[in-house]
Amino acid sequence: xxxxxxxxxxxxxxxxxxxxxxxxxxxxxxxxxxxxxxxxxxxxxxxxxxxxxxxxxxxxxxxxxxxxxxxxxxxxxxxxxxxxxxxxxxxxxxxxxxxxxxxxxxxxxxxxxxxxxxxxxxxxxxxxxxxxxxxxxxxxxxxxxxxxxxxxxxxxxxxxxxxxxxxxxxxxxxxxxxxxxxxxxxxxxxxxxxxxxxxxxxxxxxxxxxxxxxxxxxxxxxxxxxxxxxxxxxxxxxxxxxxxxxxxxxxxxxxxxxxxxxxxxxxxxxxxxxxxxxxxxxxxxxxxxxxxxxxxxxxxxxxxxxxxxxxxxxxxxxxxxxxxxxxxxxxxxxxxxxxxxxxxxxxxxxxxxxxxxxxxxxxxxxxxxxxxxxxxxxxxxxxxxxxxxxxxxxxxxxxxxxxxxxxxxxxxxxxxxxxxxxxxxxxxxxxxxxxxxxxxxxxxxxxxxxxxxxxxxxxxxxxxxxxxxxxxxxxxxxxxxxxxxxxxxxxxxxxxxxxxxxxxxxxxxxxxxxxxxxxxxxxxxxxxxxxxxxxxxxxxxxxxxxxxxxxxxxxxxxxxxxxxxxxxxxxxxxxxxxxxxxxxxxxxxxxxxxxxxxxxxxxxxxxxxxxxxxxxxxxxxxxxxxxxxxxxxxxxxxxxxxxxxx
Amino acid sequence: xxxxxxxxxxxxxxxxxxxxxxxxxxxxxxxxxxxxxxxxxxxxxxxxxxxxxxxxxxxxxxxxxxxxxxxxxxxxxxxxxxxxxxxxxxxxxxxxxxxxxxxxxxxxxxxxxxxxxxxxxxxxxxxxxxxxxxxxxxxxxxxxxxxxxxxxxxxxxxxxxxxxxxxxxxxxxxxxxxxxxxxxxxxxxxxxxxxxxxxxxxxxxxxxxxxxxxxxxxxxxxxxxxxxxxxxxxxxxxxxxxxxxxxxxxxxxxxxxxxxxxxxxxxxxxxxxxxxxxxxxxxxxxxxxxxxxxxxxxxxxxxxxxxxxxxxxx
Numbered sequence: 001x002x003x004x005x006x007x008x009x010x011x012x013x014x015x016x017x018x019x020x021x022x023x024x025x026x027x028x029x030x031x032x033x034x035x036x037x038x039x040x041x042x043x044x045x046x047x048x049x050x051x052x053x054x055x056x057x058x059x060x061x062x063x064x065x066x067x068x069x070x071x072x073x074x075x076x077x078x079x080x081x082x083x084x085x086x087x088x089x090x091x092x093x094x095x096x097x098x099x100x101x102x103x104x105x106x107x108x109x110x111x112x113x114x115x116x117x118x119x120x121x122x123x124x125x126x127x128x129x130x131x132x133x134x135x136x137x138x139x140x141x142x143x144x145x146x147x148x149x150x151x152x153x154x155x156x157x158x159x160x161x162x163x164x165x166x167x168x169x170x171x172x173x174x175x176x177x178x179x180x181x182x183x184x185x186x187x188x189x190x191x192x193x194x195x196x197x198x199x200x201x202x203x204x205x206x207x208x209x210x211x212x213x214x215x216x217x218x219x220x221x222x223x224x225x226x227x228x229x230x231x232x233x234x235x236x237x238x239x240x241x242x243x244x245x246x247x248x249x250x251x252x253x254x255x256x257x258x259x260x261x262x263x264x265x266x267x268x269x270x271x272x273x274x275x276x277x278x279x280x281x282x283x284x285x286x287x288x289x290x291x292x293x294x295x296x297x298x299x300x301x302x303x304x305x306x307x308x309x310x311x312x313x314x315x316x317x318x319x320x321x322x323x324x325x326x327x328x329x330x331x332x333x334x335x336x337x338x339x340x341x342x343x344x345x346x347x348x349x350x351x352x353x354x355x356x357x358x359x360x361x362x363x364x365x366x367x368x369x370x371x372x373x374x375x376x377x378x379x380x381x382x383x384x385x386x387x388x389x390x391x392x393x394x395x396x397x398x399x400x401x402x403x404x405x406x407x408x409x410x411x412x413x414x415x416x417x418x419x420x421x422x423x424x425x426x427x428x429x430x431x432x433x434x435x436x437x438x439x440x441x442x443x444x445x446x447x448x449x450x451x452x453x454x455x456x457x458x459x460x461x462x463x464x465x466x467x468x469x470x471x472x473x474x475x476x477x478x479x480x481x482x483x484x485x486x487x488x489x490x491x492x493x494x495x496x497x498x499x500x501x502x503x504x505x506x507x508x509x510x511x512x513x514x515x516x517x518x519x520x521x522x523x524x525x526x527x528x529x530x531x532x533x534x535x536x537x538x539x540x541x542x543x544x545x546x547x548x549x550x551x552x553x554x555x556x557x558x559x560x561x562x563x564x565x566x567x568x569x570x571x572x573x574x575x576x577x578x579x580x581x582x583x584x585x586x587x588x589x590x591x592x593x594x595x596x597x598x599x600x601x602x603x604x605x606x607x608x609x610x611x612x613x614x615x616x617x618x619x620x621x622x623x624x625x626x627x628x629x630x631x632x633x634x635x636x637x638x639x640x641x642x643x644x645x646x
Numbered sequence: 647x648x649x650x651x652x653x654x655x656x657x658x659x660x661x662x663x664x665x666x667x668x669x670x671x672x673x674x675x676x677x678x679x680x681x682x683x684x685x686x687x688x689x690x691x692x693x694x695x696x697x698x699x700x701x702x703x704x705x706x707x708x709x710x711x712x713x714x715x716x717x718x719x720x721x722x723x724x725x726x727x728x729x730x731x732x733x734x735x736x737x738x739x740x741x742x743x744x745x746x747x748x749x750x751x752x753x754x755x756x757x758x759x760x761x762x763x764x765x766x767x768x769x770x771x772x773x774x775x776x777x778x779x780x781x782x783x784x785x786x787x788x789x790x791x792x793x794x795x796x797x798x799x800x801x802x803x804x805x806x807x808x809x810x811x812x813x814x815x816x817x818x819x820x821x822x823x824x825x826x827x828x829x830x831x832x833x834x835x836x837x838x839x840x841x842x843x844x845x846x847x848x849x850x851x852x853x854x855x856x857x858x859x860x861x862x863x864x865x866x867x868x869x870x871x872x873x874x875x876x877x878x879x880x881x882x883x884x885x886x887x888x889x890x891x892x893x894x895x896x897x898x899x900x901x902x903x904x905x906x907x908x909x910x911x912x913x914x915x916x917x918x919x920x921x922x923x924x925x926x927x928x929x930x931x932x933x934x935x936x937x938x939x940x941x942x943x944x945x946x947x948x949x950x951x952x953x954x955x956x957x958x959x960x
């Protein structure tokens with residue numbers, strides 16, 4: 001069968017849509033090349049003389065190869081493969097001669113669709129790809145229909161997909177997930193993912209961008225910690241040259257802290273990260289592989305952090321880390337040089353040298369609170385002696401400035417201190433009752449070592465901007481106005497804003513479940529789920545698979561094929577009922593006897609019923625063979641037959 | 647429909663040739679419909695394998711899901727394939743007789759008594775007709791089969807097929823009906839004219855005597871009666887010419903098997919066939935004499951068909 005114009009329009013639209021989301025992942029030259037070819041082919045649907053001849057197609061192919069070659073992508077790997085398939089798809093458009101070519105294009109398009117998932121796996125993308133796949137199937141339906149009916153084809157394709165979905169889901173759940181062998185795993189390009197860094201340099205930042213990009217989610221079983229306790233521990237910074245603060249070398253935890261209080265149990269779902277840091281709620285309890293706890297209580301993972309991963313964690317609100325070792329004490333007391341005169345004066349003024357440590361901490365926090373210190377995300381640039389300049393001159397800064405200054409002053413007063421970076425707060429999703437922690441929740445605070453208590457968390461930012469800790473940063477508003485606000489997020493119920501917030505939370509909840517159950521479904525999730533269903537060996541698995549597919553097929557066949565039985569004529573059913581009634585008089589119709597002949601025979605034997613019998617026979621014949629039978633005739637027949645006394 | 651014995655049910659010929667020929671109506675059901683993947687369907691399986699390989703290498707769950715979805719679509723397409731033919735009823739219609747060397751026509755009445763419209767149905771004998779069937783509709787169409795031999799031509803296996811909805815599977819049903827077309831002899835080339843009506847005694851009274859009603863000359867053709875040759879013209883060196891008589895247009899003649907020239911039975915019947923056609927065309931009343939039977943003279947299409955049918959069956 002030849003390829004018609006409507007087939008072409010169908011397939012060109014479908015593949016135009018399937019390549020579209022790749023705009024984010026493939027080089028502009030490849031993307032542009034593809035859409036130039038597509039546009040050209042679209043015009044050629046109407047202007048057939050625009051179709052390039054073989055020589056031009058050859059030149060185009062060489063051009064395509066050259067574009068691919070210039071990208072230096074090689075042949076293997078997801079970027080190379082995606083670009084190769086898209087270029088091939090574009091070139092193949094000029095060689096549609098028979099239906100066979102349409103099929104090849106549709107098959108290529110399915111591969112391009114699946115390559116999309118290597119880059120993005122969110123719900124919207126999944127729904128989009130599903131819709132475009134419907135369009136691709138609809139193309140095949142039009143090719144296999146006598147007449148092209150766009151709506152009918154789309155409906156058929158959508159029906160097929162809807163009917164296939166349950167079975168696909170069963171396969172998805174039951175199909176064994178294995179790790180690909182090492183030789184099959186292709187080297188992936190590392191993508192720049194934003195997040196906390198290893199080095200803190202408060203003076204050099206003049207504009208801290210707040211991104212609402214999700215970092216992780218935490219779903220609690222039981223109590224959710226109050227906002228003021230939501231400190232998610234990240235890298236701990238010791239070393240400083242007065243400007244930069246950096247991490248020590250990694251060390252495994254030797255002596256776990258003494259943990260007390262009602263523990264919080266939660267599941268942490270980390271979004272892809274560039275570093276192997278896992279942000280556990282302070283203070284994390286014992287962890288299992290692949291997690292490790294470092295000497296400074298930070299959690300790190302042994303798995304690939306660029307994959308979404310899930311951890312079951314436990315945290316205790318109260319802890320005592322105990323004695324401080326000699327080397328650590330030295331490291332957390334070390335100053336980059338002799339402190340400036342003004343700083344020594346300040347510490348002396350606040351009784352840092354002669355009072356107890358706790359009193360000094362309180363006085364310092366009070367000092368921050370009462371003097372003209374401001375919290376801002378757009379602090380001035382400080383090039384020299386950042387701590388001194390900040391304390392006595394600029395006095396505008398955000399959490400890092402305060403944490404750095406505080407830690408520095410503690411060390412001057414000979415109290416071991418360090419900076420902890422991580423996240424603070426998190427928005428509670430009321431729909432799914434989990435916390436969402438975004439990049440804007442990034443935070444830095446201080447930890448001081450006190451005799452008898454061990455490391456104690458002190459957040460100087462809380463002294464300057466307690467709302468920052470209690471309510472969190474209002475990300476939405478900041479994004480709109482550029483101004484910073486810590487307004488309590490109490491939105492009056494019933495207002496449009498509350499609806500909006502609810503909608504956003506519902507969406508986030510959906511996204512959370514999507515990440516958790518679909519994207520992140522792996523070998524361990526699977527074995528957990530399957531064993532909860534009682535599937536523990538391959539035999540039971542196969543049994544389940546066959547049973548569910550079998551029963552589903554049976555249901556579907558019943559549904560699909562019920563209408564392919566021809567329906568008996570309702571008037572014939574009525575007449576048969578009449579014949580059964582008459583049969584009680586010993587009169588049965590012979591198979592070859594017509595209705596009229598039968599009526600004649602009845603009348604000769606039961607002349608009293610002649611009027612009734614004739615009426616029924618007449619109506620029946622009219623309904624079944626007559627040209628102008630009406631609905632009322634059927635009603636009359638129905639009444640006459642039911643009135644007929646046997 | 648009676649149940650088939652097990653042995654018969656698994657006969658390979660049912661898949662290709664269909665069951666024994668039968669008269670009347672055949673409803674397409676699970677016994678009649680066969681389904682196998684097409685070449686494209688097999689390629690689709692390769693595609694699914696490729697998608698699952700991508701999913702496996704990159705450990706990507708959505709790619710897995712897409713692969714599983716297409717696999718399920720493939721599976722479900724079997725049911726839809728079956729549905730594209732199930733419930734249709736097929737009935738043999740009229741046959742169109744033909745001369746040997748031409749194609750005989752077999753009419754097929756295809757009924758869709760169900761509320762399910764069928765988007766693509768193809769019916770093939772030697773040619774393939776493609777059509778769509780609306781819900782509750784009847785369609786009649788004619789299929790052709792080339793006749794090579796005089797005699798009776800059976801329709802053979804008529805295949806109803808569909809690749810709807812995706813072209814990944816082909817559902818087909820080979821059907822054999824008790825349909826026979828008569829194949830008349832191939833008419834001999836128009837070289838031997840109708841033999842002269844030698845039995846003058848059969849002339850009807852009111853008709854003119856044909857032999858007297860001279861109306862022109864024709865070039866002599868083998869088989870022309872010798873006494874019709876225009877000898878005078880021949881003597882003048884004008885070649886052999888035959889005299890033509892008007893009586894042949896309105897007379898009554900007998901076409902006799904014994905009169906035909908030819909090497910064998912088929913050639914002689916071909917000759918008779920040509921005469922029958924010519925006689926009908928020129929408007930003669932003609933009778934047919936075969937060694938086994940005699941048809942009284944007559945005229946018209948019905949008479950011609952009767953005569954031709956006798957030749958076919960001879």
